[in-house]
Amino acid sequence: MEVCPNCFADKELKGFITASSKLGDCKICDSEGVHLLAIEELLDFFQELLNNFQKVEKGEPLKTKIQANWNFFISENVTFKILDKVLPQISTSISDAGERVDYIDEIKDNVDYWNALQKELKWSRRYLTDIKYLTEELKWDKLLDSQIELKTNRDLYRARVHHQSGLPAYPFEKMNCPQPNLAKAGRANPLGIPYLYLCNNPKTVLYEVRASYLDEVSIATFNLKENFSPVRIVDFTETPSLYQPDNVAEILKARLLKKKISEDLSKPMRRYDTEIEYIPTQFICEFIRIFTGASGIQFTSSLDPNGINLVMFDQNLMECTQVKLHQVSEINLESVELKDM
Template identity: 25%
Template sequence: MGKEKTKLAQDYEQKFSSPEKYVCVDCVEDSFLKGIIAKNLAKKECDYCGKGSEENIAASVEAIMEPIASAFFHLFGYDYPDECDLAELLTTADALRKIPLKCHEALFKDVASAFWWDRWVDDPGSFHDPGNSMRYSWEKFVQGVKHRVRFFFSSVESKYKFSFEKSPVKLFEEIGQIVSAEKLIKPLKAGTDLFRVRHWPIDKDWYLADIEKNLGAPPNSKAQSGRMNPAGISYLYLARERETAIAEVLSKPPCQAAVGCFKVRRDLRILDLIALPGMPSIFDNERYHERELIAFLNDFIREISKPVQKDGTEHLDYVPSQVVCEYFAKIFKSEDGKPIDSLEYPSSIRQEGRNIVLFPPPKKGNCFSDLVTLSRAEEIEFQTWSELCKAIQHKSGDL
């Protein structure tokens, strides 16, 4: 990193000149910048808030200019066409607010005037900044898999325009690496209860045998396209809590439904997308790529948590997240070389609710009943919204 950083520092030095002032930790909001100030204390008084002490409490503003500039040039550039209207571009202050740089007002003004140029465009880096390669490569993959090549995307040789551009295979490898590095593979113990709800038409008679048959995953031949599974490949969608399973399925009282409690039959391995690590600071250049990967996982979670539009048609927008799921189901191996059985992700409907999707067992002939077994089933019905809301808020955890 040392060599790279030196080059980076030289590069930035040509783009800003640091104000010759001193700043204390209280005058910046970001904890990474606070840390840099704390490590470089050299003066007993802050030039911004005026705070003083017997000991050194302020660092040279120069110490935080490089991380600020690195975040700045990840996001903004000056590659705009000659004929463009400069008045429509961002000023340095606009750009710093967008990062956002939150700090003492006078420091903000000093930082803004330290840059050698004052007109910027958003997102130049897609084209020359390796830090943005993840987003760029992903957007290209999404376009490709939706509109150009659906099934052989990983083997198609593409002429890559930019050296940093990642092939879909490389993209998935990096997603897999961050999942392993952040230790997101967790055990789901045998004996754990999981819940599943199926809407039951209000005019349909109620037979237990029917209910039990309907509570499992649909056969592949009837599997509709979902945010995670393509049409024709059935995944089993469950929830950790009975209340979450109800909230995910029922929304229009009066309504009735079947609730099933499934017991996990053997220890399973899940990718836990609920306990994601926090995002590194945008000013932490060394962790910028990690930040991009975590941002990618956050976007992916948002995508798979959205309610599915059940109009029976194949949704093009689901295709990219289906491919990511298939990567986790079929290709991904954790550090110990083993595949995973499922994903756990937050509910977008019920706060703190946790959903689980089981992948089809990999060995031919195996089915979901090798992973979970229906232990109890019941009928529920709600006449009014208040009854339904009560059932969703209730935390019984038991049938």
């Protein structure tokens, strides 16, 4: 059996197959005149990948488990065809693509420690947690160290809601972080240590400041100062290539851990929550700042599905280039019915 680049969504694997010199028609996805590669050339990779899964009674189908976090294959039909051809040719107890599986215990224990750490930081041991275990045993400093460069021409936004109508836009200096003695605890920053919270578009920033209908809002544009380039931040929004044959287990751990932490970073505070809920994400931001050397993080906004939030640990890396006054003209709210507890 032969596969082609169109059988997969993974960019690295698509590129690897494209390097093949053989051209023809793919019988897996019905593409015509494409590069073809014998599936046997990929068996070592699939062995490494599937070594990270185990059969369990109440798990998810293998095809779903892979696609849910990686979107590795181009379609469900292709997933079945390839996996059901690969599985008999490698050493695994998994017999078909529909068999229920979970990640092996090594991966689950690493990622699930985030849940245990949150409880410890909030209710047991806050300032003297076991950093050595995080770095030497779990290797979180490496798993959380996937960074991207922040470009100087990337416009980022910050907003402040006016509490009185008819006022002009806030001056540039009022759009920066508050002074340390005025800095309240946030999802990323501890009390008294201000971080600069930004968004990748003006719409997202309105959601993040909870702007209401007819509110007047100052929206500032920030850019990275040129003399500080290059500046790198940890990216919680990426889906890295799974096709890294010598590094599959680490890629799985990193992706799953960052996904779990990102959900807590983007979780909006409810009016009845307390600042204790912030402590684990404050800890992980400081862990990233110290152990990876990154200047900030970015993660998906939970309030705007198309938005990205950024947190810069040092506002002096950024400069406010303009501030404009806006009025909110429309609010779209939806609710979902909750089942009785």
